[in-house]
Amino acid sequence: MNNFERFQTFVLQQSAAKDGAISPPIIGSAAFSYGDPKSAEAVFAGESRKPLYARMGNPTNAKLETLLAGIDQGDGAVVTSSGMGAIAAVVSAFLQSGDEIVCVGGLFGGTYAFFTQNLPRFGIKVRFFKADEEVVLSPQTKMIFCESVGNPSLTVVNFVKLGKLAQKHGILFVVDNTITPLLFEPFSWGADIIVYSTTKVISGQSQALGGAIIYKEPRKDLFIHFPFLQNFYENLGKDAIMGVIKKRALRDFGMSMQAHAAYLTILGLETLPLRIQKATDNAQKLFLALKDKVKVLYAKNEQYFPFGTGQMMGIDFKSKEDAFTFLEHAKIPFITANIGDSRTLALHMRSTIYRDFKANELEYLGVSEGLVRISVGLENCAMIIEDFENALRKVQ
Structure with a gap:
């Protein structure tokens, strides 16, 4: 049974009740009553699984967390208000002033801005390496961060090397798997924590903003750099990372997911x-149809991605004007900043998300003057290809 069949069976069997309402309930309450003082004490001591307060989670969120953990066969999950909320929760829960993050490969613009413009204000240093560069750690390095497939650079890092490096030095290895759920298994390559923007491929309909943190039982060598993690492990066992995230991030920073978004x-x-199988197949066919007509970017790596690298690709035009001409004549794509939708989406990178970035930053992030990011949807592939070819003729 492949990963798609495994999760399809799991999610359909676990998302609904066999007795009563098939659709999971939306529990919108901000507060929860504990019944009696002893029960309240047990809840706050972490001895009871009853909901404490909506900022720390609610039953609808808990149901989603169980399902999300099944994507990567993790030990558990914590949902957040957005994908950036998930990244911020991991960083703020584990790192402090004087610590360092090493980022490898391409990064989403929002993540890069968070790492370069905000973390330095709190004394956390971030160093960046390209996917093909030799990664050098320092005594202050506490975390390695990368994306499964760089957004929008479409670069793929050496996960084997990064996983071994993290384990050798007892530091966290965090992988943003937003673009490739079910297509890539970060835990198999040494990841400790996986983050998602659930707004994208996981939701697939541009209606629910959200993020998620998937975790496994922590490695014992992490306790050297993160002694507080050992304390949580003694109380929570395999759910130690959940305790760290909820008590050191969600409780105090409040990046919690709303119940309706969870639903x-x-x-x-x-x-x-x-959806991801169909969209990936469409993207691969579109790449083959266009690669001899225009410069097309699409990640390929059989070692890590035997079923493909998802629905994101790029068309690298010679200029902004050519990119605009293409977008003005293509009828199928929705011009938007989102990716991973059931619909085909497109956006010129340089004039939108990356408009305020410096030349050296754009070069590192793989954003050229004419780059159009494409998120291929579920429409009839022949119609997508015909539409793109017609628009390309207008450019030429």
């Missing part, structure tokens, strides 16, 4: 395996 994300999960 919509659950609905999206029910078709995730079917």
